Amino acid sequence: MTHQVRAVVARGKGAPVSLETIIVPDPGPGEALVKIEACGVCHTDLHYREGGINDDFPFLLGHEAAGVVESVGEGVTDVAPGDFVILNWRAVCGQCRACRRGESWYCFNTHNAKQKMTLLDGTELSPALGIGAFAEKTLVAAGQCTKVDPTASAAAAGLLGCGVMAGIGAAINTGNVGRGDSVAVIGCGGVGAAAIAGANLAGAAKVIAVDIDDRKLETAVKLGATHTVNSKNADAVEAIRELTGGHGADVVIEAVGRPETYKQAFYARDLAGTVVLVGVPTPEMKLELPLLDVFGRGGALKSSWYGDCLPSRDFPMLIDLYLQGRLDLDAFVTETIALDDVEKAFERMHGGDVLRSVVVL
Numbered sequence: 001m002t003h004q005v006r007a008v009v010a011r012g013k014g015a016p017v018s019l020e021t022i023i024v025p026d027p028g029p030g031e032a033l034v035k036i037e038a039c040g041v042c043h044t045d046l047h048y049r050e051g052g053i054n055d056d057f058p059f060l061l062g063h064e065a066a067g068v069v070e071s072v073g074e075g076v077t078d079v080a081p082g083d084f085v086i087l088n089w090r091a092v093c094g095q096c097r098a099c100r101r102g103e104s105w106y107c108f109n110t111h112n113a114k115q116k117m118t119l120l121d122g123t124e125l126s127p128a129l130g131i132g133a134f135a136e137k138t139l140v141a142a143g144q145c146t147k148v149d150p151t152a153s154a155a156a157a158g159l160l161g162c163g164v165m166a167g168i169g170a171a172i173n174t175g176n177v178g179r180g181d182s183v184a185v186i187g188c189g190g191v192g193a194a195a196i197a198g199a200n201l202a203g204a205a206k207v208i209a210v211d212i213d214d215r216k217l218e219t220a221v222k223l224g225a226t227h228t229v230n231s232k233n234a235d236a237v238e239a240i241r242e243l244t245g246g247h248g249a250d251v252v253i254e255a256v257g258r259p260e261t262y263k264q265a266f267y268a269r270d271l272a273g274t275v276v277l278v279g280v281p282t283p284e285m286k287l288e289l290p291l292l293d294v295f296g297r298g299g300a301l302k303s304s305w306y307g308d309c310l311p312s313r314d315f316p317m318l319i320d321l322y323l324q325g326r327l328d329l330d331a332f333v334t335e336t337i338a339l340d341d342v343e344k345a346f347e348r349m350h351g352g353d354v355l356r357s358v359v360v361l
C-alpha cells in the first residue's frame, strides 16, 4: 500500500518551494511510517533549496520533527505504532569502527529508509537529511525514531531533532561543560541559545552570550546567560576576558560558523580551555592562526557534529527535563505556521527576529 500526502518540495535551485502531493510507501523491513505533528524550519532546509548541499532535486524538505509512529515494517522492535517519537538524522549502525569502540555518536555508517518517496509522476524525492518531514507522513529507518514522553508539545520536542540538540550537545557532550565552569557562546541564534541552555543545565557558573543583535541577547538571558556582550560595539575577546578575571572562559562555543568568530573563540578561552565549533562554515572559508598559539595555549579545539548526541540517550532525558520545567524548549518556538508557510519562514530567517518557525500539522 502507499499513502498520498501533502508535502513541501524544492524542485530546483533557488526556486520557491511548493506544496505538492507525494507518494509514501508502507514501511518495509527496518522502516517506520511516521505521522508528522510538527517540524521546525532550519537553515539547512534553505541550504538544500539553494542547491548548497547537492544537486539531487527534487528535495522533500524538513528534518526537525516529532510525530506518532503509524506503522512499522518487518523486524522493527524498538518502536511501535502509537509511539510519540522525535526523528533524528543519525540512526547508528552498531557495526562501524566508531560504534564498535562504544562511540556511536561518531557512527560513520548511519542509515535511512531504503524505499523512496516519490512525486505523483514517480520522480524519486531526496528527503532532507534522510528525513523529509514537511509532510503529513514520512518514511524513515526505524532507528531514526526515538520514543519520548508523549505529553511533551510536538513543536518543542521536534526541535531536539536538529538545531537545539546541536547546541545543547555542543555544551554538554562536546564541550564537557561542568559545574562551576565559565562558558562563552558566540552567536546566539537557535543553536547558540541552545548551547546557553545546555551550559546552564550542566551547572556552568558564568555563561556569557555574545551576538551582534540585541534581540538575540535578550533571549539568551531568558535561557540562562549571566552576561551579554554585543560584539558590534565591543571587542568580544576583551569583553570575555574581562568577565572572567582576565583569563578567558573555560569553554568557548562558536555557533556562527565563520573564521572571524572562530578566532574570537580561540583567543577568548582560558589557557588549556576548550573551543567547540558547532557553527557550520562554507567550503571557501579559511582559517589562519599562528601555530605557536595553537600549541602554546594548550587545551582542546573540537568540532561538534549534531552535538555529538546519541538520540536514544539524549532525547528522552532532555524531554524529561523540559517537562520538569528545567529546560525551556518552548522559548525556541518563535511562531507556529502551516505547511504552506515554509517559503515565508525562509524569508523571515534573514530578518533575525526568529529562533525557530515551526510547522504544526
Ligand code: APR
Pocket (backbone or CB within 6 Å): 043, 044, 163, 166, 186, 187, 188, 189, 190, 191, 192, 210, 211, 212, 213, 216, 231, 255, 256, 257, 260, 261, 278, 279, 280, 281, 352, 354, 355
Ligand atoms: N558575531 C557574533 N554573532 C554573530 C556574528 C558575529 N560576527 N554574525 C552573526 N552572528 C549571530 C547572528 O546575529 C545570529 O543570532 O549568529 C547567530 C546565528 O544564528 P542563526 O542564523 O539563527 O543560525 P542558527 O540556527 O543558530 O545556526 C548557527 O550553526 O548549525 C549551524 O548551520 C548552522 O552555521 C549555522 C550555525
Ligand code: ZN
Pocket (backbone or CB within 6 Å): 092, 093, 094, 095, 096, 097, 098, 099, 100, 104, 106, 107, 108, 109, 110
Ligand atoms: Zn556505526
Ligand code: ZN
Pocket (backbone or CB within 6 Å): 042, 043, 044, 045, 063, 064, 162, 163
Ligand atoms: Zn537542521
